[in-house]
Amino acid sequence: MSAVGPEAPDLSAARRHAAAAVLDAGTLAYIDGGSGLEETLRANTAAWRRLALQPRVLRDMTVVETATTLLGAPVAAPVALAPTAMHLLADPEGEAATARAAERTGTLLVASQAANRSWQEIADAAPGALRWTQMYMLRDRGLTRELAAYAKDSGSRAIVLCVDGVALPRRSRMDGNAFVPPDGMPFPNLAPASARGRGVELGAAVSAFDPAVTFADLALVKEWSGLPLVVKGVLHARDAVECVDAGADAIAVSNHGGRQLDGCVATADVLAEIADAVGARAEVYVDGGIRTGPDVVKALALGARAAFVGRPALWALAAGGTEGLASYLGELQEDVRRTLAFCGCTSPDAVRGDHVRLRPGP
Ligand SMILES: Cc1cc2nc3c(=O)[nH]c(=O)nc-3n(C[C@H](O)[C@H](O)[C@H](O)COP(=O)(O)O)c2cc1C
Numbered sequence: 001m002s003a004v005g006p007e008a009p010d011l012s013a014a015r016r017h018a019a020a021a022v023l024d025a026g027t028l029a030y031i032d033g034g035s036g037l038e039e040t041l042r043a044n045t046a047a048w049r050r051l052a053l054q055p056r057v058l059r060d061m062t063v064v065e066t067a068t069t070l071l072g073a074p075v076a077a078p079v080a081l082a083p084t085a086m087h088l089l090a091d092p093e094g095e096a097a098t099a100r101a102a103e104r105t106g107t108l109l110v111a112s113q114a115a116n117r118s119w120q121e122i123a124d125a126a127p128g129a130l131r132w133t134q135m136y137m138l139r140d141r142g143l144t145r146e147l148a149a150y151a152k153d154s155g156s157r158a159i160v161l162c163v164d165g166v167a168l169p170r171r172s173r174m175d176g177n178a179f180v181p182p183d184g185m186p187f188p189n190l191a192p193a194s195a196r197g198r199g200v201e202l203g204a205a206v207s208a209f210d211p212a213v214t215f216a217d218l219a220l221v222k223e224w225s226g227l228p229l230v231v232k233g234v235l236h237a238r239d240a241v242e243c244v245d246a247g248a249d250a251i252a253v254s255n256h257g258g259r260q261l262d263g264c265v266a267t268a269d270v271l272a273e274i275a276d277a278v279g280a281r282a283e284v285y286v287d288g289g290i291r292t293g294p295d296v297v298k299a300l301a302l303g304a305r306a307a308f309v310g311r312p313a314l315w316a317l318a319a320g321g322t323e324g325l326a327s328y329l330g331e332l333q334e335d336v337r338r339t340l341a342f343c344g345c346t347s348p349d350a351v352r353g354d355h356v357r358l359r360p361g362p
């Protein structure tokens, strides 16, 4: 404990606490954990703490808007739901519950390819929600093509191609390192239409991810889906530029919440150089350790258009279902609003690079 007492809890801490009371230990370890020594998991949050906002004053903050657009579509705030697998672990309605919370709060939902509800069921649960679809390039290109078309047909407005799944991570907290989903957990969006009702086994699904994926595949995914393409899992400025050269419409700076390559850079530490390299050619987003309104505004100052949250949304969903997630998202939006006001910004667009700087010290 420091001289001034314990660190104040962030908005998600109470949700994490409540989730721990309802989830079994294995499920909680799966959600919370990272890979290896969890160096990157810890570095993600620590990197946001090392940055300090430098506010501007005397700018009339009577009206402060958090609303913005993502790939042209309006959202209530520059905070979105990162794709996370298996929402049936957190709520008996799975991603349908998540989608309703997104709809209610004007939040973008990125539906995972490892969702337990089919993309069409998620769409039907919340027709007013803005939804993008996360996919992997599968070894079976024909199936990938079919699923890309399915994403579009079920109303997704973009594909988020996750490119950090080229090896199996060692997830240290989990017994034997393998999380075994409960029996009967469906993965309908990894199966061809003919088997969508049954879904596939998770193990089979994960080994279906194609480690041979390259920049040349980006154009294919765009063509197959007919949708804008976000590349998720980029951590190097030159890769970001190459993705944009290959047709990407947006870059999601992400290390998968410290769950894939342990020991890699924290996202906050590379965001600015990636955003600078990409410039106005594509939107740039970030995830990993985003927990507060100030974290979101720091991300905007470093050049992101939006920040995405992963684990806190699952904790909030487990703790309180649609209601719990909607109230968490509402509080986070309010935290963004008050942070913008304190920074002298009447909207996300008003945030500039000089609103953030590194804290002095070790
Ligand atoms: C339980 C869990 C499941 C995840 N599943 C996926 C997934 O299916 N697809 C994907 O692209 N990313 C997945 N991610 C990574 C998130 O999209 C995101 O990068 C990460 O959670 C952000 O870090 P945060 O949890 O610190 O906010 C998952 C993350 C967690 C915690």
Ligand SMILES: CC(C)CC(=O)C(=O)O
Residues within 6 Å of the ligand: 085, 114, 202, 206, 256, 259
């Ligand atoms: C089923 C997995 C692909 C989900 C995932 O990405 C994760 O657990 O981090």
